[in-house]
Structure formats: structure tokens, C-alpha cells
Amino acid sequence: MADFVQALSSPSAWVGVLSLTLLELVLGIDNVVFITLLASRLPAAQQALARTVGLALAVVTRVALLSGIAWLTRLQEPLLTVLGQGLSVRDLILIGGGLFLMVKSVRELSRMAADPLGTGEASAGQVSLLSVILQIPLIDVVFSLDSVITAIGISGNVPVMVTAVVLAMVVMVAASGPISRYLDAHPPLKLLAAAFLLLVGTNLVAEAFEVGVPSAYLYFTMLFAGVVMLFTVRAARTVRAQAVSQALEAAQQDQSERQSG
The missing domain is CATH 1.20.5 (Single alpha-helices involved in coiled-coils or other helix-helix interfaces)
Known part of the structure; x- marks a missing residue:
């Protein structure tokens, strides 16, 4: 703990914390949108709990990723070849996460098209609290993989990176509530958010084959x-x-x- 505090004692370390926190927030926009849409399927009384617990678990997964720096560098080494394209573990994670997002987004768009206001039978059969809490950290691994690798390349200082991740997650928890309420009050924006996630999922798959859009x-x-x-x-x-x-x-x-x- 003393080494951790000492690593954050210099002004340059806090400049790094601020820079990486902003990076995490910018790259975490799609994550917040996904969490908001996923939690909106729950009863109103459980939505805040699902977002908070899910993001808390996401912090644990990101810290675990940061702790395995050597393992993360090996994720980018080619593992197999598909259609002449070398795919690494990172690429396979992006493909799996992208396909998952695409399926979830299409299902959400279909549900909203059938019941735009969320008041009919199309909104029935809501997901359970446990499934939402477990899905948040899993999909966060996909969303955060590139940002964590980027953070390692920028800083390489584990205490700085861990502090930035925690601060970014605190901001995300605070922002997810107002965003959720705003989307609930404006159903057309929720439809746009689902379309955004479909676009993000498609781009994740494309990134695995090195044809993604910035x-x-x-x-x-x-x-x-x-x-x-x-x-x-x-x-x-x-x-x-x-x-x-x-x-x-x-x-x-x-x-x-x-x-x-």
C-alpha cells in the first residue's frame, strides 16, 4: 500500500491519472449506453442496484486486466489464421463481444419497434437482476480491452492506471442514472442508443479483421x-x-x- 501511495505522490503521476481517466470516459461511452439499455429491462427499483453492482464488478475485471500486463501483451500475438487473416486472442474476444452486441441490439430494436413506449406485452419477460449484473462486467471486458492496452502503452504505471479506472467507473456510475432516466423519458433516443450499439458491435468484429472504423x-x-x-x-x-x-x-x-x- 505504501508503494502504491508513493507511486501517486508526484505531480506527473496525477497528470497521468487525469489523462487516463479522460481516456477511459471517452472510450467508455458505448459501455454506459449498453449498461443503461440492459438495466432498463429491469423493474425501476432494481435498475440502480444493477448498474452499481455491475460497474463495481467491472472495476474488478479491469484491475485484473491491468495486473496481468505481460498476459495482455501476449493477447495480440497471432493464434490462428482465418481466410488469410491472423487472429489473436484479442481479435477472438472482439469478434465474440461484437457478435453478442449485435444480437442484443437487434433484439432490442425489434422489441422497441413492436412496443415503442414499453407498455405492452413486448416489454414482458424482463431479464433477471443476476443476469444483468453478470453481463455488465463480461461485456466490459470487450469494451475495455483496447483502452486498457492503450493505457499500458501510455503510462505503464499500474497504480496510476488503477486509480484512473476507479475514478472513471465512479463517474460512470454517477452518469448512468441520469442517462437512464433521460432515455426512459425519450423513447426515440433509446432506439438510437440501440442502433449505436449495433454499429459498435459491427465495428468490433471489423476491428478483429483490421478493417474497423476509428x-x-x-x-x-x-x-x-x-x-x-x-x-x-x-x-x-x-x-x-x-x-x-x-x-x-x-x-x-x-x-x-x-x-x-
Whole structure:
């Protein structure tokens, strides 16, 4: 413990902590979206618990990854060849995680298309609390694999990396609640979030074959689509309010005409 504290005692170490924390937060956007959508299938009283416990377990998995630095470097060595492409353990993890995300996203999109407001039978059969808690750290391994390898390349200081991971997860826990409530209040944005995860899953599989799109492009695309969706939701709300106001005015005018007649 003393060595851990000593490693964080210099200003350069805290600059590294800040830099890596920001990196984890930027690369963890898709993770927060997945957790939010996954937890939304639970009863409202269990959603916060699932997010908190799931992310706490995710911290454990990330710290374990950081502790196995030598093992992580071996993950990038080719293990087998498929269609002339050498695949490492990292690539296989990306393929498996990407396919899992794609399946989950398609199922979520189908459910939302059948019941956009989440009030009918399509929202029945919700997942269990335990399955959600277990899925969060498992998929976090896929999401965090590249960011952990990048963090090792940038810093290489385990105490700095562990501190950055813990701080980033604290921010994610705090942000997941407001994000979940906002998505619940705006179902079209939840549909967009599921489409974003489908895009991320497809890109993970593509990355395994070295044809993936840089994450910055994906985030910018979805940010632009999200802004457009926000304006669309706002415009639809305004149109709906105007229609209700006009209907009330017409009804009042009709009633006054009947009384005067």
C-alpha cells in the first residue's frame, strides 16, 4: 500500500491519472449506453442496484486486466489464421463481444419497434437482476480491452492506471442514472442508443479483421444523429402541444356557438 501511495505522490503521476481517466470516459461511452439499455429491462427499483453492482464488478475485471500486463501483451500475438487473416486472442474476444452486441441490439430494436413506449406485452419477460449484473462486467471486458492496452502503452504505471479506472467507473456510475432516466423519458433516443450499439458491435468484429472504423468517427456520427433526434423530439412535442391547443380552442368555440344559438 505504501508503494502504491508513493507511486501517486508526484505531480506527473496525477497528470497521468487525469489523462487516463479522460481516456477511459471517452472510450467508455458505448459501455454506459449498453449498461443503461440492459438495466432498463429491469423493474425501476432494481435498475440502480444493477448498474452499481455491475460497474463495481467491472472495476474488478479491469484491475485484473491491468495486473496481468505481460498476459495482455501476449493477447495480440497471432493464434490462428482465418481466410488469410491472423487472429489473436484479442481479435477472438472482439469478434465474440461484437457478435453478442449485435444480437442484443437487434433484439432490442425489434422489441422497441413492436412496443415503442414499453407498455405492452413486448416489454414482458424482463431479464433477471443476476443476469444483468453478470453481463455488465463480461461485456466490459470487450469494451475495455483496447483502452486498457492503450493505457499500458501510455503510462505503464499500474497504480496510476488503477486509480484512473476507479475514478472513471465512479463517474460512470454517477452518469448512468441520469442517462437512464433521460432515455426512459425519450423513447426515440433509446432506439438510437440501440442502433449505436449495433454499429459498435459491427465495428468490433471489423476491428478483429483490421478493417474497423476509428471510434472517433463512430462517436461523431452518433452525436450528430443524437442532436438531430433531440430536435425531432422537440419539434414533435411542439406540434403535439399545438394540435391539442387548437383542438381545445375549436371545442370551446363550438360550445360557445351552441350556447349563443
